[in-house]
Amino acid sequence: MGVTIKDVAKAAGVSYSTVSKALRDSPLVKPPTKKRIIAIANELGYQPNVAARSLVSKKSNTIGVVWPTVERAAHAALITKINEELECHSYTTLLSINRVESAINTFNRLQVDAILVFSDKSYLDDHSSNVPILSYGIAKEPIHPTVDVNRRDAILLAVRYLYSIGHKNIAFIGDVSQQDQLQEEKVIGFKQGMLECFNEIPDDALIHTFGLELYDGYLALKTRLEKPNRPTAIICGSYDLTKGSIRAINEMNLSIPNDISIISYDNIPQINTFDQPISIVGVPNEIITNTITKALLDIIEKKDITNSIILTPELNINESCIGIK
Amino acid sequence: MGVTIKDVAKAAGVSYSTVSKALRDSPLVKPPTKKRIIAIANELGYQPNVAARSLVSKKSNTIGVVWPTVERAAHAALITKINEELECHSYTTLLSINRVESAINTFNRLQVDAILVFSDKSYLDDHSSNVPILSYGIAKEPIHPTVDVNRRDAILLAVRYLYSIGHKNIAFIGDVSQQDQLQEEKVIGFKQGMLECFNEIPDDALIHTFGLELYDGYLALKTRLEKPNRPTAIICGSYDLTKGSIRAINEMNLSIPNDISIISYDNIPQINTFDQPISIVGVPNEIITNTITKALLDIIEKKDITNSIILTPELNINESCIGIK
DNA sequence: TTACAGAATAACAACGTTGTTATCCGATGC
DNA sequence: GCATCGGATAACAACGTTGTTATTCTGTAA
Structure with missing residues (x-):
């Protein structure tokens, strides 16, 4: 079924070891010959056999x-x-x-x-x-x-920045269930930042979601926005939560950034698919x-x-x- | 690095072909010898070399x-x-x-x-x-x-069933964008069923979503339920849409099945994770x-x-x- | 012309496995 | 006691590739 290095050799009228060298672009074979062999290999549709190759090289790549x-x-x-x-x-x-x-x-x-x-x-x-x-x-x-x-530092960075441009009412929306260490780290970073900037962590600064899906973020933020003391800035714990948050904000007829500033965690390419640009923190x-x-x-x-x-x-x-x- | 069939052979004091046969449980090697060889192979931590094996068998498994x-x-x-x-x-x-x-x-x-x-x-x-x-x-x-x-038949089955138990106001919620042929088939099945049972397809029988995510289903159904002429039965085009639909129904303080009957497409195991059992149509x-x-x-x-x-x-x-x- | 270096290519062993064939050895039948 | 049979194991070729070694060939210097 498969065309092997020997078939190529026969077709080119050379030994099979020469073919091997030609295909691996070894300097041991004369350029014109090399060219001819490569052409024939292509023509025959030669595919190197991975099994044989890794058998001898002791690597599977x-x-x-x-x-x-x-x-x-x-x-x-x-x-x-x-x-x-x-x-x-x-x-x-x-x-x-x-x-x-x-x-x-x-x-x-x-x-x-x-x-x-x-x-x-x-x-x-x-x-x-x-x-x-x-x-x-x-x-x-x-x-x-x-x-x-370093997720902790990421959220910390976000808090510090928002503080530096004058925000006094900052909230973090994310999964606070402590099940997932990755999420936990973000919460710790947030708390650390709040203490550093304001010496306290208001009760309503942490917006709990019960999951990481879009709808979880939507629901949690909407509930929060219906209560008094609306935050002026929100840090979202993940891409999906950001998506949900934006929907909640739009639905309340609030404006980003005039009513609420937003920073999202997760530095992934999809972040550019939102209707408006969103500030992000994270490792690209x-x-x-x-x-x-x-x-x-x-x-x-x-x-x-x-x-x-x-x-x-x-x-x-x-x-x-x-x-x- | 790797321990080969030859190492096992040396340790067992037999030829390596015998080891090969013993490990493949060939009848050509005496049971006691076989047992001994297998024991030694295990002890040495022998792992067959896939490359060599597929080289000779011409299969990669x-x-x-x-x-x-x-x-x-x-x-x-x-x-x-x-x-x-x-x-x-x-x-x-x-x-x-x-x-x-x-x-x-x-x-x-x-x-x-x-x-x-x-x-x-x-x-x-x-x-x-x-x-x-x-x-x-x-x-x-x-x-x-x-x-x-056969997605078409699936939805058709659902319509027929709902009709047979007396429903007159049946709706289908799904992606009607005609982008995705898989979704399109479901719509066709729905239309066919409606024509067959009622000789017509009311305008509001098709509830359009713009995507297949949970939130898409939630939003579309909620919008629909706020309008008059509420359907008594809903067929959901996918698992995620079902999830969203249930949330919309709960949020409107409606009850399943007393206010609305539901049949979901997608016969996947997760369907059992809902708070209440949901009827389904599809291939398990x-x-x-x-x-x-x-x-x-x-x-x-x-x-x-x-x-x-x-x-x-x-x-x-x-x-x-x-x-x- | 002969010897010889150096380039180009051919031949070959090895990788670890499997299937086939060959060898050994004890038991059996005459 | 010798040939024979058959079970158990050993030996070996093959799979397709690569790196090393051996061979051939070409051109040049003595």
């Missing part, structure tokens, strides 16, 4: 990604990008939506070159994995090298993916990354925020 | 799944299940979230045994793929063998996944399933529907 939470939109954006970047380095990404342990097992069987784990948990059980593992999540006492975003997706890609290549090369990498968030302000005199 | 629309929850449920089922047949699932053409290319390079494509489009461009392709979507003039759900997920798995194994073996498979929906009624005298 494949990276396994463990992604148990398929639902999270932010992760989807990350994975798509990482996938692209790795392809540039001629690695193929392999996704598994199984449970973490089971996925790690499978990837060990498949002998991928490295495993990337997306997990909310702060640590993974210590599995015996022959393959190096990188995790993206919380770098608190990690077992494996980890890439993490591109930086996250670059870092992860680089870290993966590093752990493959055995450049042991002992330290975890913690990324610093950036603030991007535009007309969704206005100062208060 | 891997199936590529093209999944360009990561966001759709219904697809996530399907894929998870298919993944499980294939694992039972010792196939590994490989996900790609790239564009369809690019993904098919990659999978050809990796020489997977078959490709499963999730696509809204009614047909794929005729790519030169050496690997057999199965698609899940619309089986209208398909190029590749296709597994399809398990049947879809079984069919797809079987079809995949078939095209791998025979390389030729000429006919597409169209699945017939089922109606599952419970207390979310009540008759009208």
